[in-house]
Amino acid sequence: MTLAPIDFQRQRQLTTPLIRFTHSLCVFYTSMAVLSRLLRATTTTSYTILRFSSPYSTSSSSEIGVLAPTIASNKSSDRRNVQWVFLGCPGVGKGTYASRLSKLLDVPHIATGDLVRDELSSKGPLSSQLTEIVNQGKLVPDEIIINLLSHRLQIGEEAKGESGFILDGFPRTIRQAEILEGVTNIDLVINLKLREEALLAKCLGRRTCSQCGGNYNVACIDIKADHANPAMYMPPLLPPPHCASKLITRSDDTEHVVKERLRIYHEKSQPVEEFYRIRGKLLEFDLPGGIPESWTKLLQALNLDDNEDTRSAAA
Numbered sequence: 001m002t003l004a005p006i007d008f009q010r011q012r013q014l015t016t017p018l019i020r021f022t023h024s025l026c027v028f029y030t031s032m033a034v035l036s037r038l039l040r041a042t043t044t045t046s047y048t049i050l051r052f053s054s055p056y057s058t059s060s061s062s063e064i065g066v067l068a069p070t071i072a073s074n075k076s077s078d079r080r081n082v083q084w085v086f087l088g089c090p091g092v093g094k095g096t097y098a099s100r101l102s103k104l105l106d107v108p109h110i111a112t113g114d115l116v117r118d119e120l121s122s123k124g125p126l127s128s129q130l131t132e133i134v135n136q137g138k139l140v141p142d143e144i145i146i147n148l149l150s151h152r153l154q155i156g157e158e159a160k161g162e163s164g165f166i167l168d169g170f171p172r173t174i175r176q177a178e179i180l181e182g183v184t185n186i187d188l189v190i191n192l193k194l195r196e197e198a199l200l201a202k203c204l205g206r207r208t209c210s211q212c213g214g215n216y217n218v219a220c221i222d223i224k225a226d227h228a229n230p231a232m233y234m235p236p237l238l239p240p241p242h243c244a245s246k247l248i249t250r251s252d253d254t255e256h257v258v259k260e261r262l263r264i265y266h267e268k269s270q271p272v273e274e275f276y277r278i279r280g281k282l283l284e285f286d287l288p289g290g291i292p293e294s295w296t297k298l299l300q301a302l303n304l305d306d307n308e309d310t311r312s313a314a315a
Contacts, residue, residue: 081107081163081164082105082107082164082165082166082187082188083164083165083184083185083186083187084101084165084166084167084186084187084188084189084190085166085167085170085171085180085186085188085189085190085276086098086166086167086168086169086189086190086192087189087190087191087192087269087272087273087276088191088192088193088194089193089194089199089261089262089265089266090203090258090261090262090265091199091202091203091206091258092192092193092194092199092202092287093192093194093202093287093291093294094111094168094169094192095109095111095113095114095168096291097190097192097294097295097298098111098166098168100295101166101302102166104304105164105166107163107164107165107166108156108164108165108166109165109166109168110149110152110153110156110165110166110167110168111168111169112140112145112148112149112167112168112169112170113168113169115145115148115149115152116130116134116140116144116145116148119148120134126144129144130144134251134252135251135252135257136257136260137252137257137258137260137261137264138264139172139173139264139268142173142175142176142179145170145176146176146179149170153165171272172265172268172269172272173268173269173271173272174271174272174275176272177272177275177276186276186281187281188281188283188302189276189281189282189283190283190285190298190302191273191276191282191283191284191285192285192287193284193285193286193287194286194287195223195229195232196262197223198221198223198232198234199262200255200258200259200262201219201221202217202219202221202234203253203258204219204253204254204255204258205217205218205219205236206249206250206253207239207247207248207249208247208248208249208250209239209243209246209247209248210246210247210248211243211246212243212246214239214243215237216236216237216238216239216243216247217236217237218236218238218247219234219236220234220235220236221233221234222234230288232288232289233289233290234289234290235290237291283301283302285297285298285301
């Protein structure tokens with residue numbers, strides 16, 4: 001009997017995808033193990049039922065009941081260890097408000113969008129894959145996000161002694177929410193909302209200084225009141241003179257990509273809102289206008305004291 005020659009090229013074609021899948025699976029479960037160790041349910045914040053009535057609310061009920069934090073003390077130890085999540089459409093301002101709360105509560109603000117952009121600029125092994133995903137307005141795969149997130153948390157704990165967190169941009173899917181719930185106890189989920197016409201203008205007006213990295217917005221949003229919605233005014237956030245000539249626009253801030261991101265968000269992420277709503281952890285907050293107005297009302301909604309620390313954070 002004559003044995004057929006072995007086609008090594010064909011074997012490589014068949015086994016290479018399996019090897020890549022196995023490697024991805026190993027990375028995923030390794031990252032999950034790191035997350036499970038780092039995201040511990042260590043929160044010591046007390047909670048009360050908060051009712052927040054907003055004339056800007058688009059929910060079926062204008063009165064929203066959630067477990068909101070009672071943080072009356074100025075002591076840093078009383079403000080640490082919160083484990084919060086910010087939800088909201090791309091460009092709604094999650095980073096702005098999460099960053100301010102991060103400084104006020106002395107916990108790290110971890111934005112998965114920033115983690116992705118850092119990886120893109122590093123020209124690492126994921127850079128080309130992420131470039132294609134981001135430019136098409138698609139969601140980054142769970143395995144990549146969890147890998148980046150676990151790496152960031154590990155660095156924060158080991159190098160900086162960080163405790164607690166405010167997550168921005170994660171979870172975005174039911175699967176991600178289930179993964180997160182499996183490894184830690186999220187205290188509160190803040191869902192920022194903004195009318196779509198304002199959101200689109202805000203995204204298209206975003207600019208970044210190519211030299212200092214400062215973020216600005218050249219859009220002046222002035223929407224008149226109608227029978228269904230109040231008037232809304234959001235002034236531009238203009239750069240200082242020395243940055244004005246150095247402004248650049250993100251490659252994914254085009255009308256087509258922004259609309260595609262919003263479509264995907266509504267399709268994939270709205271079920272996440274319901275996931276946390278039925279668990280009594282979702283605070284829906286409709287942004288009434290620009291940062292000064294919205295920041296003050298958000299602090300009220302979160303039951304945070306308007307003390308000297310609060311005022312300095314809002315400055």
